[in-house]
Amino acid sequence: MAAETTIRPANPDDLAAVDAAFGGPETPWRKADASTLLVAYTDGEVSGAVLVHPDLSRIEPADPDLPHSPAIQALAVAPAYRRLGIGAALVRAAEELARSWNGQMLWVLAPVSTDEAVTGLADRLGYEDWGNGIRERAGTPYRLLVKIIDPELPGFDRWDAWDPRNVAGLLAGVDATWWVAGGWALDLWHGEQTRPHEDLEIAVPRERFDLVRAALDGYRLYTAGNGQVRPVGPADQPPLDRHQVWVCDPTVPAWRMDVFLDAGDADTWAFRRDPEIRGRRVDLHGRTDDGIPYLRPEVVLLHKARLLRDKDRDDFDRALPALSGQSRRWLDAALARTLPDHPWRQELTTDRS
Numbered sequence: 001m002a003a004e005t006t007i008r009p010a011n012p013d014d015l016a017a018v019d020a021a022f023g024g025p026e027t028p029w030r031k032a033d034a035s036t037l038l039v040a041y042t043d044g045e046v047s048g049a050v051l052v053h054p055d056l057s058r059i060e061p062a063d064p065d066l067p068h069s070p071a072i073q074a075l076a077v078a079p080a081y082r083r084l085g086i087g088a089a090l091v092r093a094a095e096e097l098a099r100s101w102n103g104q105m106l107w108v109l110a111p112v113s114t115d116e117a118v119t120g121l122a123d124r125l126g127y128e129d130w131g132n133g134i135r136e137r138a139g140t141p142y143r144l145l146v147k148i149i150d151p152e153l154p155g156f157d158r159w160d161a162w163d164p165r166n167v168a169g170l171l172a173g174v175d176a177t178w179w180v181a182g183g184w185a186l187d188l189w190h191g192e193q194t195r196p197h198e199d200l201e202i203a204v205p206r207e208r209f210d211l212v213r214a215a216l217d218g219y220r221l222y223t224a225g226n227g228q229v230r231p232v233g234p235a236d237q238p239p240l241d242r243h244q245v246w247v248c249d250p251t252v253p254a255w256r257m258d259v260f261l262d263a264g265d266a267d268t269w270a271f272r273r274d275p276e277i278r279g280r281r282v283d284l285h286g287r288t289d290d291g292i293p294y295l296r297p298e299v300v301l302l303h304k305a306r307l308l309r310d311k312d313r314d315d316f317d318r319a320l321p322a323l324s325g326q327s328r329r330w331l332d333a334a335l336a337r338t339l340p341d342h343p344w345r346q347e348l349t350t351d352r353s
Helices: 012-022 086-100 116-124 164-170 182-190 206-214 297-305 310-322 325-338 344-350
Strands: 005-009 037-042 045-053 071-077 105-111 135-137 140-148 179-181 201-205 220-225 228-231 244-249 254-264 268-271 274-280 285-287 293-295
Touching: 005 086, 012 037, 012 045, 012 071, 037 086, 045 086, 071 086, 086 105, 086 116, 105 116, 116 140, 179 182, 182 201, 182 293, 182 297, 182 310, 201 206, 206 254, 254 274, 274 325, 293 297, 297 310, 297 325, 310 344, 325 344
Parallel strands: 071 105, 179 293, 201 254
Antiparallel strands: 005 037, 037 045, 045 071, 105 140, 135 140, 179 201, 220 228, 220 244, 244 254, 254 268, 268 274, 285 293
16 A cells, blocks of 8 residues: 555545545445545545445345344445555455444445455455355345454354364263264264364254353353354353354364254254254264264254255265165155255155165
8 A cells, every 4th residue: 555545534524525536326425424434545635435334234124134243335446546455454444443343243245246356355355255145235236245353253264173072072071962963963974974074063952051051161152143153151141043152262263163052952852943843852863883972864954955055965965875764754854844845855755775
């Protein structure tokens, strides 16, 4: 960035200059509030600006899944001042502003086709695609990118996950029912590791979470969901609308484990998205020869069916030949209730190899 460039919070007199440089009838600059606008000046001219909204959910109020977190609503650098580092400096200034609002994350509304430079810049600065596809606002398609800006938290992708045997040792004295879930559960059922695992998930009945938490002294716990993480204090209960707790190891720092808060109780498992899908835990859980408990494959695949990522499809393909007839029928019936048009249903009922 040129030495003559300064970035500062806007004052009311800056609004007209920013609108003249970057505005238009459908752009957010025209409605900008000086309290959330940062302006870059180079040699006395407006060279860039970033508009930071304190609450992403208020930008798109019709979407209940958006978090109450700060977001970069618009970012611009004048053509004559590009490739000088001004865009990166504006994003970093936006991060500082978001931290002053006690924001743990900063989001970016990144246009898909109209300004690929914004997406590229955000990627270089550590922002990640939230993964919920292309959205549209005021006729402009965009993606949501996000970055953890709290210095005490690892990034979303900074996992150094335990393996199931680590967790079995950690929870050996816990008087609570728990099970390995997700892809690791399938591999425990297979009897071998079939693919790399970037994380580790276990499941525990919500009502027994305190017993598991007691074994995690020294680790920091955060609820996770809707693209945000929130600390869980020693005396706090995870909110009922949050169903995952991430375990952070502050000595690394990295995420070690994802704890699913199950519906049901110690004896009965229930599917959170449809509690009528339920069964005795003793029938829906297995155990390795060395005693590690895991969710049975039909239950794991039911959870995976909604997202249907490449790894979920691969997990299904590996598991299908070894699924018993009873497991196939159970999974097909559960999908019939929750995802009746799911492509796995035909394979479950026709492939008997």
